[in-house]
Amino acid sequence: MIKKTMMATVSILGMALGAAAVAGPVTDADLLNDAKTPTSVLTNGIGLQGHRFSPLKEINTSNVKNLVPAWSLSFGGEKQRGQEAQALVHDGVVYVTASYSRIFAADARTGDKIWEYDARLPEGIMPCCDVINRGAAIYGDKVFFGTLDAQIVALDAKTGKVVWHKAVDDFKAGYSISSAPIVVPTKANGALLITGLAGGEFGVVGRVEAYNVDNGELVWSRPVLEGLAGSYRGKESSVTGKVNETWAGDEFKTGGGATWLGGTYDPELKLLYFGTGNPAPWNSWTRPGDNRWTASRIAINPENGELVWGFQTTPHDGWDYDGVNEFIPFDLVKDGKTVKAGGTADRNGFFYVLDRTNGKFISAMPFVSKITWAKGIDATGRPIYNDEFRPGDPAKSEDGKKGKEVFAVPSFLGGKNQMPVAYSDQTKLFYVPSNEWGMDIHNEPVVFKKGAAFLGAGFNIKPIFDDHIGSLKAIDPVAQKVIWEYKNKAPLWGGVLATAGGLVFTGTPEGYLKAFDAKNGKELWKFNVGTGIVAPPIAWEQDGEEMIGIAAGWGGAVPLWGGEVAKSFKGIDQGGSYWVFKLAPRSAAK
Numbered sequence: 293m294i295k296k297t298m299m300a301t302v303s304i305l306g307m308a309l310g311a312a313a314v315a316g317p318v319t320d321a322d323l324l325n326d327a328k329t330p331t332s333v334l335t336n337g338i339g340l341q342g343h344r345f346s347p348l349k350e351i352n353t354s355n356v357k358n359l360v361p362a363w364s365l366s367f368g369g370e371k372q373r374g375q376e377a378q379a380l381v382h383d384g385v386v387y388v389t390a391s392y393s394r395i396f397a398a399d400a401r402t403g404d405k406i407w408e409y410d411a412r413l414p415e416g417i418m419p420c421c422d423v424i425n426r427g428a429a430i431y432g433d434k435v436f437f438g439t440l441d442a443q444i445v446a447l448d449a450k451t452g453k454v455v456w457h458k459a460v461d462d463f464k465a466g467y468s469i470s471s472a473p474i475v476v477p478t479k480a481n482g483a484l485l486i487t488g489l490a491g492g493e494f495g496v497v498g499r500v501e502a503y504n505v506d507n508g509e510l511v512w513s514r515p516v517l518e519g520l521a522g523s524y525r526g527k528e529s530s531v532t533g534k535v536n537e538t539w540a541g542d543e544f545k546t547g548g549g550a551t552w553l554g555g556t557y558d559p560e561l562k563l564l565y566f567g568t569g570n571p572a573p574w575n576s577w578t579r580p581g582d583n584r585w586t587a588s589r590i591a592i593n594p595e596n597g598e599l600v601w602g603f604q605t606t607p608h609d610g611w612d613y614d615g616v617n618e619f620i621p622f623d624l625v626k627d628g629k630t631v632k633a634g635g636t637a638d639r640n641g642f643f644y645v646l647d648r649t650n651g652k653f654i655s656a657m658p659f660v661s662k663i664t665w666a667k668g669i670d671a672t673g674r675p676i677y678n679d680e681f682r683p684g685d686p687a688k689s690e691d692g693k694k695g696k697e698v699f700a701v702p703s704f705l706g707g708k709n710q711m712p713v714a715y716s717d718q719t720k721l722f723y724v725p726s727n728e729w730g731m732d733i734h735n736e737p738v739v740f741k742k743g744a745a746f747l748g749a750g751f752n753i754k755p756i757f758d759d760h761i762g763s764l765k766a767i768d769p770v771a772q773k774v775i776w777e778y779k780n781k782a783p784l785w786g787g788v789l790a791t792a793g794g795l796v797f798t799g800t801p802e803g804y805l806k807a808f809d810a811k812n813g814k815e816l817w818k819f820n821v822g823t824g825i826v827a828p829p830i831a832w833e834q835d836g837e838e839m840i841g842i843a844a845g846w847g848g849a850v851p852l853w854g855g856e857v858a859k860s861f862k863g864i865d866q867g868g869s870y871w872v873f874k875l876a877p878r879s880a881a882k
């Protein structure tokens with residue numbers, strides 16, 4: 293009898309969604325339709341646009357209280373640390389990356405492990421912010437991911453055997469890969485695997501690169517620093533910007549701008565959007581000029597790697613306000629007009645809306661409290677600096693060794709960091725996992741040395757409120773308003789999922805996966821996974837049932853760099869597992 297009811301549910305759900313399961317090799321069309329095909333999750337961002345919105349609605353505001361664990365998979369090993377990955381789901385298999393550059397394939401119904409691949413990292417890797425990985429890409433019959441020794445690995449999706457691997461750069465120079473790559477179809481070169489690079493704290497050259505999915509050959513490379521030439525099919529291509537327009541001397545050659553959080557893609561305009569990290573070193577007195585395109589969003593033509601536009605959120609950054617945060621294409625409907633826009637919550641504490649066709653500034657609003665470094669954003673999108681809150685020039689100090697210390701808000705870990713936002717196609721709101729904190733920061737002299745930290749700064753992060761640091765906010769990008777806020781004691785470091793069931797999911801360092809009413813922020817459900825959550829959740833439909841998945845395992849940048857805020861997360865234990873939830877069988881649900 294129960295079985296019969298279940299079957300009825302399956303067919304109704306199937307009809308409502310009209311979704312056929314994607315099976316066999318993953319195609320261009322599968323990737324482009326990912327956001328609308330809930331039987332699989334084929335891209336980082338749940339759709340190349342990165343909305344992290346699931347059309348599933350079996351789990352909704354009235355029954356989410358009946359959500360129970362379906363299975364859990366241990367990442368095993370003695371070494372655990374932070375688990376920041378978003379999983380993929382294809383053809384009844386969950387693919388999830390884990391700490392120390394590992395990837396697991398598990399049965400999506402039971403969690404039974406199918407295979408595991410461990411990249412076996414060499415001595416001397418230099419990840420800035422824990423040994424994390426944020427996820428894989430899938431195309432054809434292969435899965436791909438980047439490793440902390442700056443390699444891309446392509447594996448047979450069925451067996452986990454290596455098909456090809458490729459060194460993107462020299463890990464001994466500070467390069468690593470922690471972001472999820474994306475696969476984007478092109479006319480000229482077929483499907484391309486697109487990746488960014490990490491290493492902004494070591495003075496690397498930030499760039500975006502595209503590789504042939506079949507053999508790992510480099511197709512194009514686009515450095516983000518003005519003055520450096522790109523490449524296309526083995527030949528030098530155009531120079532990014534103009535030499536020395538916003539940089540002095542040779543500083544752009546070690547200027548940072550690491551593209552460490554990966555990118556999004558807009559199939560409508562056929563543009564890639566990437567964010568770029570801090571200029572190197574952190575000490576801004578050593579590098580006069582705006583230092584483009586560090587701390588920026590850039591649009592790239594995926595056909596040839598040419599830069600289409602750039603928008604700098606923090607020109608001449610002096611606070612480590614990386615501009616890497618994801619740029620989410622969405623249609624902004626205002627006064628009856630639809631604008632092809634993009635939204636992004638920057639490390640610097642402002643939420644920007646840009647015209648995604650040309651990078652023109654539309655609006656900015658502060659999404660965290662008590663910002664000190666800027667008085668606001670002017671009509672062109674440029675910050676109105678508050679010079680008192682730029683760390684002082686060490687050359688002007690008495691001993692020349694330590695510049696004036698300032699208290700800057702937000703802290704260098706940002707109003708928002710790596711944890712991705714969700715944009716609900718239903719409520720038209722952005723759900724932004726943010727943190728309310730500041731930092732004492734000062735500058736010191738520094739010289740570049742290959743493979744060594746290139747900062748020239750000392751810092752200590754401090755809370756700005758007694759009762760919370762984490763703050764999940766629902767932001768209306770049209771009204772430029774915070775609609776609701778959920779406050780969390782420890783800093784939020786996991787991403788967000790929004791669903792057509794009217795729900796928003798996110799995890800906390802305290803170990804809870806939580807569900808909120810997307811309209812008003814009311815907390816409707818929580819479950820403790822036994823370790824801190826610093827990863828984004830997903831939803832998919834498995835045999836007619838909606839499943840919610842999340843990686844669990846405390847770590848990431850906060851425990852490494854957190855300074856005085858460490859008090860708010862004392863006692864959180866490490867872990868390493870994947871958790872999946874679904875509704876309790878009807879007979880059991882109250």
Ligand code: CA
Nearest residue numbers: 492570612614
């Ligand atoms: Ca940085």
